[in-house]
Amino acid sequence: MPDLLSHAPSGTARAHLSPEARFRRWAIGLGVATVLAIALFLTWSLLGNLAFALTLRGTRIGAIILCAIAISVSTLAFQTVTANRILTPSIMGMDALYALLQTVMVFSLGATAWITTPEPVRFVVELALMVGFSLLLYRWMFTSKPGALHLMLLVGIVLATLFRGVTALLGKLLEPSEYTQLQDLSFASFNRVDPTLLAVAALIIAASIAVLWRLRHTLDVMALGRDTAVSLGVDHRRVTTMVLALSAVLVGTSTALVGPITFFGLLVVSLAYQLVPGAGHGRLVVISALLGTLVLVAGQFVVEQLSGNSTTLSVVVEFAGGIVFILLLLKGALK
Amino acid sequence: MISIENVSQSYDAEVVVDNVSAQIGPGLTSIIGPNGAGKSTLLGLIARLQPLQSGRVSVGGLDVSSTPSKQLARTLAILRQENQVSLRLRVRDLVTFGRFPHTGGHPTSEDRAHVEAALERLDLTSLADRYLDQLSGGQRQRAFIAMVLAQDTDYVLLDEPLNNLDMKHSVAMMQLMRTLVDEDGKTVVVVMHDINFASSYSDSLLALKRGALVAHGSPEQIMDTDVLESVYDMRIPIHEVDGTRLGLYFGSPQGARIS
Numbered sequence: 001m002p003d004l005l006s007h008a009p010s011g012t013a014r015a016h017l018s019p020e021a022r023f024r025r026w027a028i029g030l031g032v033a034t035v036l037a038i039a040l041f042l043t044w045s046l047l048g049n050l051a052f053a054l055t056l057r058g059t060r061i062g063a064i065i066l067c068a069i070a071i072s073v074s075t076l077a078f079q080t081v082t083a084n085r086i087l088t089p090s091i092m093g094m095d096a097l098y099a100l101l102q103t104v105m106v107f108s109l110g111a112t113a114w115i116t117t118p119e120p121v122r123f124v125v126e127l128a129l130m131v132g133f134s135l136l137l138y139r140w141m142f143t144s145k146p147g148a149l150h151l152m153l154l155v156g157i158v159l160a161t162l163f164r165g166v167t168a169l170l171g172k173l174l175e176p177s178e179y180t181q182l183q184d185l186s187f188a189s190f191n192r193v194d195p196t197l198l199a200v201a202a203l204i205i206a207a208s209i210a211v212l213w214r215l216r217h218t219l220d221v222m223a224l225g226r227d228t229a230v231s232l233g234v235d236h237r238r239v240t241t242m243v244l245a246l247s248a249v250l251v252g253t254s255t256a257l258v259g260p261i262t263f264f265g266l267l268v269v270s271l272a273y274q275l276v277p278g279a280g281h282g283r284l285v286v287i288s289a290l291l292g293t294l295v296l297v298a299g300q301f302v303v304e305q306l307s308g309n310s311t312t313l314s315v316v317v318e319f320a321g322g323i324v325f326i327l328l329l330l331k332g333a334l335k
Numbered sequence: 336m337i338s339i340e341n342v343s344q345s346y347d348a349e350v351v352v353d354n355v356s357a358q359i360g361p362g363l364t365s366i367i368g369p370n371g372a373g374k375s376t377l378l379g380l381i382a383r384l385q386p387l388q389s390g391r392v393s394v395g396g397l398d399v400s401s402t403p404s405k406q407l408a409r410t411l412a413i414l415r416q417e418n419q420v421s422l423r424l425r426v427r428d429l430v431t432f433g434r435f436p437h438t439g440g441h442p443t444s445e446d447r448a449h450v451e452a453a454l455e456r457l458d459l460t461s462l463a464d465r466y467l468d469q470l471s472g473g474q475r476q477r478a479f480i481a482m483v484l485a486q487d488t489d490y491v492l493l494d495e496p497l498n499n500l501d502m503k504h505s506v507a508m509m510q511l512m513r514t515l516v517d518e519d520g521k522t523v524v525v526v527m528h529d530i531n532f533a534s535s536y537s538d539s540l541l542a543l544k545r546g547a548l549v550a551h552g553s554p555e556q557i558m559d560t561d562v563l564e565s566v567y568d569m570r571i572p573i574h575e576v577d578g579t580r581l582g583l584y585f586g587s588p589q590g591a592r593i594s
Contacts (some may be wrong), residue, residue, distance in 0.1 A: 083421060217440025221432060223422040227384050227415045232486070233408025233436040277423040278466065 019278040023287070026275050030290035037297040038065075044305050062198050064296045067254040067261075068268075070205045072292030073285055074250035075265030076272070077212050080219045080281070081243040082142050083226070084149050085273070086328060088265040091153070093160030094134060094251040095260035100163040101129050103170045103182060111178035120200045127204070127252045134248035135241065142244065143237045201253045208246045208253075209285075215239065216281040223281075261314050263321020268292040270324050336360055337381060337490065337522065342390030344376060344546075351376045353546035355390075362538030363516045365527045367557075369567055372543040374526045375416070375494050381524070382413035382492050394490050408436035412483045413492040418475075420467060426478045427463040430454055433485030453484040456511065472499035480508070484515075491515060493525045497532065509536040530571075531581045534558045542566040554580060 017025070042057050075088045089095070105126070106114050114122065137159065141152060171179055212219075218239055222229045230236050272288040279287070296313070303313045337359040344352040352373045366374045379385050381392050383399040392399045394411050412433075420429070430453055434446040442450070454460050457477040467475055476499045483491060496512075497505045513536060515521045527533040533540055533554070540557040542550040549566050550557050557563070558580035563571045571582040 080421070085421065217435070220422065220440065221435055224420050224429075224432060225418060227379070227413070228418060228432075230384050230404065231382060231408065231411075231413045231483075232432060233405035235404050273423075278425065278428075280422070 068292035068296040070250040070254040072288040074247040092156035096163035111181040130252040219281040267321035365533035365537040368543035373546040411490040412486040433482040453481040
């Protein structure tokens with residue numbers, strides 16, 4: 001039978017671009033744009049002591065880049081193992097969990113004891129707790145028979161609200177002075193990042209992403225659905241557990257650096273899927289990391305330099321991300 | 336040889352598979368039975384998609400509960416009824432995944448040859464560069480079966496492979512199963528609803544009812560009015576046409592009663 005459809009013109013000229021060419025085009029475009037944005041951020045209206053200003057901005061941009069990559073890549077892998085395009089570690093309440101753990105540590109150990117602990121030690125302890133509790137809370141949800149998506153979304157929202165509620169309650173029970181110290185810990189922002197912490201975070205993020213990168217082909221197979229993945233010899237439970245643990249590490253690290261940004265991961269990963277349809281996880285990792293960095297660096301630049309700090313970056317990102325979230329829901333992705 | 340020993344499975348106190356023991360030898364075996372008989376569950380258990388609650392299953396001498404999943408994936412392939420893919424894939428990409436158990440994510444030229452052969456066998460060569468979401472239900476079904484063939488395992492398990500297929504493609508699919516058995520020496524197990532398709536092409540039939548094994552034998556043995564009544568609770572007259580036993584269930588007086 002002659003295949004009539006194959007002769008029909010399909011879509012625009014862009015649709016004819018092979019996935020390889022499309023990926024190359026976007027990777028180069030985003031790469032150049034990201035480098036330009038970083039250069040602009042570092043050099044825009046530099047005044048006074050050059051070395052001092054550059055170090056200050058360099059630390060800040062380091063934090064932004066780390067955070068962007070950590071959130072983008074963890075969201076990508078998380079969505080694959082949880083077999084949906086709506087849930088992200090943040091939406092499931094992972095960053096709220098991190099804030100809760102910080103508060104509980106201050107509450108049980110006392111602010112002074114906890115804050116005077118060397119920063120890297122504190123950080124590693126927090127991350128270990130974060131991984132433990134995340135696996136405890138989320139593993140059963142995603143390794144047993146996958147439940148309905150709206151049920152999991154609901155569970156995530158309930159968990160996040162619960163974590164924030166308990167965090168607030170414990171905060172109120174603290175001594176005012178301890179509470180202030182706690183706030184300094186949990187409301188870190190791009191503007192004040194400790195260089196030691198930054199180095200530790202860079203190491204942890206690099207190691208986690210290296211593991212996810214090695215898993216990229218396995219993640220492609222996981223995207224075929226649980227049963228097909230098992231049939232192709234993937235240990236579904238083990239890979240899901242690994243990705244959940246790595247997501248906990250990445251989200252914890254980026255929350256420690258800059259605080260929670262709920263919808264950022266969703267925004268970046270949805271866009272990445274749109275830009276390179278048909279790409280596997282190797283390419284998706286590259287595109288989402290570049291896209292995430294570009295969005296955060298450019299956003300921070302606009303907020304700081306052009307709007308004169310009249311708003312904060314998280315407000316802007318949450319606004320755009322929230323709109324994408326609603327659009328995805330409306331498009332019927334939540335079926 | 337697939338060996339099933341005392342396998343039982345229940346979900347929320349409801350018994351889905353009830354103490355089934357069977358030896359499935361080489362050839363084409365069809366699992367038949369009414370809705371809710373546990374056919375798909377049993378197939379999934381053989382392919383270690385769900386952990387076994389009790390009993391033992393071995394495929395080609397490999398215990399499915401203890402053999403590493405990757406090793407099993409070179410012996411056994413299964414295709415479920417519903418397959419949703421969250422990546423946007425071209426047909427050739429999907430079929431290439433069949434080679435994953437052999438070479439991970441880095442297909443060699445030998446893998447590519449397997450992929451092209453599988454595409455060819457399912458008449459998909461002209462569609463190989465199409466995206467899955469541009470295909471009809473039947474074409475998608477064939478693409479997934481091509482993936483299973485590319486996996487090149489001795490044991491192939493298919494859950495209702497005739498789903499979504501028209502008459503022509505159904506017949507072609509069953510003929511392909513026969514070639515897999517007769518020429519490639521594979522053991523093929525399929526879940527089937529149409530007893531006449533099952534009877535015409537299978538070497539043996541395995542009948543389940545409410546989770547229990549009711550009958551297991553050759554099409555001649557199972558395609559019998561009394562045996563089928565014990566499986567389906569309806570009397571199906573059997574007619575032999577050109578050497579094949581066919582059940583004419585359309586006019587069965589009890590066929591219309593839905594209990």
